[in-house]
Amino acid sequence: MIDQILTWFPVMPTWVAHAIWYLIIIVLLITFFSLFAGPVSWLERRIAGRIMSRIGPNRVGPQGIIQWLADGLKNFLKEDLIPADADKILFRFAPYPVFLGVTLILVTLPFSSLLIAANINVGILYVVGSWGLVVIGILAAGWASNNKWAYFGGMRSAAQMVSYEIPIVVSILTVVMMSGSLSLQSIIKAQGVYPWEWFVFSHPFAFIAFIIFFISAVAEGSRTPFDLPEAESELVAGYCVEYSGMRFLFFFFAEWGNLYIIGALAATLFLGGWQISDGLKEWALSYGTIFPHVLEVIVFQIKAWIWVLLIIQMRWTLPRLRVDQLMNLSWKYLTPFALICLLGTCLWMVVFPHGVSYVSYALVAITAIVIVYYIWRVFWHLRFTKSKLNIKWII
Amino acid sequence: MGNIRTEEITLSMGPQHPATHGVLRLIVKTDGEVLHEAKSDMGYLHRGMEKVSEKVGYTGFQPYTDRIDYVCAMTCNQAYSTAVEKLAGIEVPERAEYLRVIASELNRISSHLIMIGVYSMDIGAFTPFIHGLRERETVNDLLEMLCGARLTYNYARIGGVSSDMPPNFKDKCIEFLDHFEPIVDELNRLISFNKIYIERLANIGVVSREDAVSYNLVGPNLRASGVNFDARKNLPYSVYPKLDFNVPVGKGKMGTPGDCFDRYWMRICEMLESCKIVRQALKQIPDGEIMAKVSRKIRPPAGEVYTRCESSRGDIGFYIVSDGSDKPYRLKIRTGSFSAMSIIEKMAPGMMIADLVSFFSSLDIVAPEVDR
Numbered sequence: 001m002i003d004q005i006l007t008w009f010p011v012m013p014t015w016v017a018h019a020i021w022y023l024i025i026i027v028l029l030i031t032f033f034s035l036f037a038g039p040v041s042w043l044e045r046r047i048a049g050r051i052m053s054r055i056g057p058n059r060v061g062p063q064g065i066i067q068w069l070a071d072g073l074k075n076f077l078k079e080d081l082i083p084a085d086a087d088k089i090l091f092r093f094a095p096y097p098v099f100l101g102v103t104l105i106l107v108t109l110p111f112s113s114l115l116i117a118a119n120i121n122v123g124i125l126y127v128v129g130s131w132g133l134v135v136i137g138i139l140a141a142g143w144a145s146n147n148k149w150a151y152f153g154g155m156r157s158a159a160q161m162v163s164y165e166i167p168i169v170v171s172i173l174t175v176v177m178m179s180g181s182l183s184l185q186s187i188i189k190a191q192g193v194y195p196w197e198w199f200v201f202s203h204p205f206a207f208i209a210f211i212i213f214f215i216s217a218v219a220e221g222s223r224t225p226f227d228l229p230e231a232e233s234e235l236v237a238g239y240c241v242e243y244s245g246m247r248f249l250f251f252f253f254a255e256w257g258n259l260y261i262i263g264a265l266a267a268t269l270f271l272g273g274w275q276i277s278d279g280l281k282e283w284a285l286s287y288g289t290i291f292p293h294v295l296e297v298i299v300f301q302i303k304a305w306i307w308v309l310l311i312i313q314m315r316w317t318l319p320r321l322r323v324d325q326l327m328n329l330s331w332k333y334l335t336p337f338a339l340i341c342l343l344g345t346c347l348w349m350v351v352f353p354h355g356v357s358y359v360s361y362a363l364v365a366i367t368a369i370v371i372v373y374y375i376w377r378v379f380w381h382l383r384f385t386k387s388k389l390n391i392k393w394i395i
Numbered sequence: 396m397g398n399i400r401t402e403e404i405t406l407s408m409g410p411q412h413p414a415t416h417g418v419l420r421l422i423v424k425t426d427g428e429v430l431h432e433a434k435s436d437m438g439y440l441h442r443g444m445e446k447v448s449e450k451v452g453y454t455g456f457q458p459y460t461d462r463i464d465y466v467c468a469m470t471c472n473q474a475y476s477t478a479v480e481k482l483a484g485i486e487v488p489e490r491a492e493y494l495r496v497i498a499s500e501l502n503r504i505s506s507h508l509i510m511i512g513v514y515s516m517d518i519g520a521f522t523p524f525i526h527g528l529r530e531r532e533t534v535n536d537l538l539e540m541l542c543g544a545r546l547t548y549n550y551a552r553i554g555g556v557s558s559d560m561p562p563n564f565k566d567k568c569i570e571f572l573d574h575f576e577p578i579v580d581e582l583n584r585l586i587s588f589n590k591i592y593i594e595r596l597a598n599i600g601v602v603s604r605e606d607a608v609s610y611n612l613v614g615p616n617l618r619a620s621g622v623n624f625d626a627r628k629n630l631p632y633s634v635y636p637k638l639d640f641n642v643p644v645g646k647g648k649m650g651t652p653g654d655c656f657d658r659y660w661m662r663i664c665e666m667l668e669s670c671k672i673v674r675q676a677l678k679q680i681p682d683g684e685i686m687a688k689v690s691r692k693i694r695p696p697a698g699e700v701y702t703r704c705e706s707s708r709g710d711i712g713f714y715i716v717s718d719g720s721d722k723p724y725r726l727k728i729r730t731g732s733f734s735a736m737s738i739i740e741k742m743a744p745g746m747m748i749a750d751l752v753s754f755f756s757s758l759d760i761v762a763p764e765v766d767r
Contacts, residue, residue, distance in 0.1 A: 052525035148406050152428070152748070224519060225591055234752050236413060317585075319592045320519025322749045323428050381584075 025117050029106045037256040038068035044256075044312045051316045078245035083146060086242065090144035094137050095243070095250035101133030102257040109264050110184050112274045112296035123184040124176060127265065128169055131220065134254065135161040138229060138239050141251070145242035153238025156323060157222065157229030163330040164219040164226075170338035171213040174206055174345045175199055175269045188273030195367075196360040200270035203356070205344035207363055210270045212338045214307070217265065219326070221258035224315040228323060259308050267303035274300040403431060410439050414517055414752040417762025421739065423751070430751055433743030435736045440766040448726040453479050453553060453693045456726070461547035463728060464764040466509055467707040469495075469502035469538070472551035474704035477632060478713035479553045481702055483695035488684040491555035492634045497568070497676045498541055498550055500669040504575070505534040506707035507662040507669075510759045514659060515586045517756040518595050523586045530578055533571050540564050553693060555686035565677055572670050579667060587663060596659060597650030600742050600754035607653065610741065611734040614709020615661035616758055619645035620653035626705040638675050640668045655757040662759070665707075692721045708732055708759055732764040 009017075042057060042065060049056025057064035082091055108123040110116040120126050135158055142154015176182055178199055179190035191198050200210040219226035230238035240251045267273055274296035276284075284291035321329070409420035418439035424432040444463065448456040460475040461468040473495050480487055512527030535545040540561050542550040550557055586592055602612065607620035617624060625642040627635040643664035645657035697719040703712045709731030718724040735758040743751055 048521075052522050053529055054525060148404060155427075227519065234414060234749050316522050318520060319515060319586070319589060319595060320749075321591055322595060322747060324747065325594060 029117060030103065033103055033106060033257055034253065036260050037253045038072065039065070040256050040259060040308065041071070041252070042066075042068045044315075047309070047312050048316045051313070072249065075245050075249045080247065081242075081244045083242050085146045087144040087146065090140050091242075092247075094141035094144055095247045097133045097137030097140070098254040099137075099250045101130050101137065102254045102261060104130035104133070105261050105265075108184055109261075110188060110268060110273060111300055112293045113185075114293055115297060116185065119183060119185050122182045124172055124182050124187070124269070127184075128165070128172065131261075132161075132165060134220075134258075137254075141243070142239040145239070147242050149236045150239050150241045153229045153235045153241070156235075157239060159323075160222065160226065160228060160326060160330075161220060163327060164216045164334075167212050167216040167330060167334035167338040168220060170335065170342055171209040171216070172269060174209040174342050177342070177345055177349065178202065178206065184268050184273075188268060188275060191272040191275065193272065193275045193277045195272075195364045196357065198270060198272040201360045201363040201367070203345070203348045203352075203359055204363065205341040205348060206270070208337060209341040209345070210266070212334050212341065213270070214262075214266060216330070216334055217262040218311055218314070219330070221255065221262055221311075223255075223259070223311055225318040225321050226326060227315075227320060228326060259311055260304060262311065263304035263307035264300070266307050267300060271303050273303075401426060408433075408751075409436075414755060415762070416513060416756075416760070419736075419760070419762050419765065421751070421755070423743075423748070425748065428747045428749075430743050430746045430748065433739055433746075433751060435739050437736060437765050440763050442763075442767065444767045445726050445728060448723050450722065452722045453483075453695070454691070456723075457552060458547070458549045461549055462763060463730065463767055464706065464708065464711070464732075464761050465546055466761050467502050467506035468546065468548050469499045469550060470704055470706035471711060472548060473499050473633070474702060474706065474711045475713050476551045476553045477704060478700055478702040478715050479693065479695065482698065482700040482715055482717055483553075483693055485554050485687050485689060487555055487687055489634065489681050490559075490683045491685045491687075493676050493680040494541070494556045494560060494685065495551050496633055496635065496638070497560075497673055497680075498538060498548070498556075500672045500676070501534050501537055501568075502548075503669045503707045504666050505531040505538075507666045508534075510662050510707075510756075511582065511586075511659070514753075514756045514759075515592070517752050518592060520586055520589075520592070523582060526578075526582065526585070530575060533574075537564070537568055537571060540567065552686070554689035555684070559685045568673065568677060572674060576667065576670055579663060583663065587659070593649050593656060595749070595753055596656035596757070597654055599655045599750050600746070600757060601651045602653040602738065602742065604653070606738065606741065610738040612709070612738065612758075613731040613734065614705065614707070615665060616658055616709060616731070616735060618643065619657040619661045621645055626703045626710055630703055632702070632704060634676070634679075637679065638672050640672050640675075643668065655753050658757040658759075694719060694721050706731065708735075708761065708764060728767055730764045730767065732758075732760045732762075733767075735760055736765055 045067070046056040046058075046064070057067040060067045060070045082088055105127050107117045108120055108126055110119070138157045138161075139154045142150045142152075142157065145151070175187060179187040181187060181190065187199075195201055199206050201207065222229050228238075229235075230240065235241070240248055243251065276292070276295050276299055280295060281292045284295050403424045403426055406423040406425060407420065408423050409415040410418040415421065420436040420439065422432075422434045422436055423430060442462070444459055447459060451459070457472070457475065460471040463471045479485075508527040508531045512524035515521075515523040538548060538550075539545050541564065542548045542557055544550075602610075602616070602620050604621050607617050607622060612620065621644060623642060623644045626632070627640075628642055643661055645652045645661060647654070647657060648660045649656045651657075695717045697717055699714070699716040701712060701714045703710045705711075710729070711731065712729035714725075714727040714729065715723050716725040738758070739751075739755065742754060746754065
């Protein structure tokens with residue numbers, strides 16, 4: 001693309017072309033990020049409304065779909081309040097690492113075979129590293145606010161994120177081992193199109209590793225049942241108790257951005273990413289060269305959004321863990337099991353270098369049964385509920 | 396590591412804090428997340444009700460009783476009017492007694508729904524709270540049919556009740572009960588038997604039988620610790636002796652008897668028992684007057700009286716001393732929330748902050764009932 005820009009504007013120096021190109025990418029990514037975080041906040045509130053048998057925001061725009069714009073505008077207009085006793089520099093600085101940590105991950109997310117801002121060869125290492133930035137911001141926010149509740153929130157969050165990074169990294173390592181690469185694109189290409197070719201179903205250890213990855217990622221994003229840093233009934237609002245206006249919004253951008261990151265990483269690492277079958281690709285190619293990529297983006301988004309919706313549903317169903325239970329879960333269950341999975345994957349790869357196809361089929365079948373049970377359960381609840389229901393399929 | 400100097404943090408939990416549900420304050424000393432001490436500080440909602448009663452007279456004080464415990468105002472109404480009736484020797488028509496029982500039990504259901512919802516909200520689950528409030532709306536509709544108000548009812552009056560039930564009340568009430576009993580199962584499926592919820596509640600804040608008695612816990616909190624005492628059974632008043640119901644006692648459903656889960660579970664069981672009582676009362680209710688002949692100014696003979704009624708937060712007692720005039724010489728209200736506050740200081744050391752929130756909520760303290 002840079003060459004193309006140079007052919008359009010021949011007088012332009014090369015570095016300017018580079019700068020323009022990167023600027024375009026940055027603007028696109030940030031736009032995508034805010035366009036995700038905004039509407040998903042509306043979506044979450046609507047889904048929460050349905051779960052709680054109320055309506056949710058439905059006034060601003062059709063079905064309240066631009067409620068997030070109104071909220072954002074309101075937050076822009078709020079007074080930017082910094083407490084008198086706060087560490088002012090740190091207080092101002094704190095939202096940015098949180099925001100940045102989540103946004104930086106977007107750079108390496110492969111939306112399709114072509115649509116990736118930077119295909120770094122140590123992509124997953126970069127992802128884990130930039131995810132770690134979030135904790136710095138939260139800890140800084142908790143400390144700089146000079147508020148005891150914020151301090152507790154910051155401390156909790158630091159403990160939580162540091163402990164949950166270990167199971168995440170170890171479960172990601174199983175994938176790295178199976179694919180033999182750290183680059184996200186090659187991880188996707190190492191998997192196949194169909195479910196039984198995905199890493200998650202390749203053998204039981206990978207399956208467990210995926211579950212560990214998902215639980216730890218939810219904890220890393222501090223969503224319920226792991227939302228201890230901002231536990232409103234215990235710590236008022238946790239680390240963001242003193243924040244208002246736009247700075248507060250940055251934290252929430254990061255929270256909802258995290259949702260998508262979790263889904264996208266799960267899709268990339270375990271669920272085959274953007275891959276579509278060759279038949280579908282040829283059919284799409286007959287309509288134009290761009291269409292296979294459109295299909296790939298759609299496939300990737302579907303895989304990512306399943307997890308986004310699942311996490312939203314979990315948030316409005318489950319209560320919150322206690323601090324020591326949270327630590328127990330990480331250190332006594334998730335980390336040892338993740339290590340066992342790593343070891344098991346090693347053994348499996350040595351014993352069955354080409355994989356065992358019927359194990360994959362069995363795992364796919366088990367997952368299908370779980371999904372069918374889940375759907376049946378939802379409908380069972382809908383049928384036998386005595387609550388006054390008003391179900392509309394368009395929310 | 397031994398040389399690191401650690402300091403206690405003094406936290407002021409409240410008067411504005413999401414977990415205190417009202418203007419209460421806990422002065423908490425913690426070492427990290429572990430509590431060393433929690434002292435309750437109250438008085439933020441003191442309105443001088445007992446003094447007010449000495450100025451406004453017996454009839455005038457009736458609406459004030461709503462404000463003692465606005466979550467379960469019916470039983471406060473009932474307890475106060477029972478006390479005055481006993482003092483003045485007023486015979487209440489039986490229909491009025493039944494109406495009082497129906498209203499109080501419906502109010503008990505709505506109060507327990509709030510407790511269950513708020514408790515699960517404190518534990519971090521929001522949905523049961525909204526579901527509880529949704530069901531409470533129907534109870535409020537029913538009580539509105541009875542007396543026209545949805546929160547501060549002023550329904551039980553000295554000598555009877557303010558108005559008879561409208562003709563379609565019985566059907567509506569049965570309809571609600573038929574709808575509500577399965578809802579309890581739904582709530583159980585949604586939250587009560589959730590693994591995380593049980594982990595947060597079971598074996599937390601275990602109040603022993605002896606402590607529960609010596610710290611004067613009452614109502615569901617007392618029964619959760621294994622003491623089978625219910626004013627409706629043990630000190631029968633109104634028409635409760637004619638009604639058949641069980642008193643649930645804590646047996647350690649998910650952990651130890653007297654833990655937070657037992658206190659929570661008592662509320663779930665009591666809601667079902669209340670449904671049973673309302674059904675029976677609706678079947679048995681006789682026709683007749685709803686108000687005894689009471690003079691406008693009540694002048695009870697000189698003397699004193701103490702009555703205990705079972706409110707949803709336990710015993711509510713009214714001690715009235717009369718000097719023969721139309722105003723009480725002294726009126727003392729004894730409430731369950733006030734005595735429940737005292738046990739926090741005993742139980743708190745060694746708990747975590749999250750446990751304190753769980754324990755505090757399980758006692759079901761309503762702020763205006765503490766201070767009056």
